Amino acid sequence: MEKTFLMVKPDGVQRGLIGEIVKRFEQKGFQLVGSKLMVITREQAEYHYEEHKGKGFYEELVSFITSGPVFGMVWEGDQVITLSRTMMGKTNTLDALPGTIRGDFAVHTGLNIIHGSDSPESAEREINNFFKPEEIVSYSKDVNKWV
Ligand code: RTP
Ligand code: MG
Numbered sequence: 001m002e003k004t005f006l007m008v009k010p011d012g013v014q015r016g017l018i019g020e021i022v023k024r025f026e027q028k029g030f031q032l033v034g035s036k037l038m039v040i041t042r043e044q045a046e047y048h049y050e051e052h053k054g055k056g057f058y059e060e061l062v063s064f065i066t067s068g069p070v071f072g073m074v075w076e077g078d079q080v081i082t083l084s085r086t087m088m089g090k091t092n093t094l095d096a097l098p099g100t101i102r103g104d105f106a107v108h109t110g111l112n113i114i115h116g117s118d119s120p121e122s123a124e125r126e127i128n129n130f131f132k133p134e135e136i137v138s139y140s141k142d143v144n145k146w147v
Helices: 010-014 018-028 042-048 058-065 080-088 101-105 120-130
Strands: 003-008 031-038 070-076 114-116
Touching (some): 010 070, 018 101, 080 114
Antiparallel strands (some): 003 070
C-alpha cells in the first residue's frame, strides 16, 4: 500500500483548516497512519525543499514553512501520492480549480495551504524527514464492529 506525506502549512493551521483537510482525505477513503503538530527546524525545511535551493522564492519559502506550526500527516492508500496531489490542486493558485484544496482556499501561490509528496521517492524521503518509524501506525478498519 502506498504512503504519502501531506502537510498543512502555517497558513492552513492559522486559518483553522486542519479539520477540513483531514476530512477530505478521510472521506476520499484514505487512511491516516501518522500525524503531528510541529514547528519544523530550518534544517528540516532546507532538506525538504532542497530541490528549490537557488530559486528566487527559496528563502521566502523556507522562512514561511518554519514560521509557525504545521500539521504533518502520513496517509496510506492506493495511488495516494497522485490522487492527493489532484485533491490539493495546482501549485499556481491561478490554475488551482474549485473543488481542490488550493482552489477552494488559496489566493496566493506562496500561501497555498498544503504540501504533498510528488513521487514515491519524495514520499519516503519526506516521511523520514518528519517522522520516526514508531510514529507510523499500521492498523485495519472494521467499521461494523464499532458502530
Ligand atoms: P509543495 O512542494 O509545497 O507541495 O508544492 P508543489 O509541489 O505544488 O510546488 P513546488 O514546485 O514543489 O513548489 C514548492 C512551493 O514553493 C512555492 N512556490 N512559489 N513564487 C513562485 O513562483 C513559487 N513557485 C513555488 C509554493 O508555495 C509551492 O507550494
Ligand atoms: Mg513540491
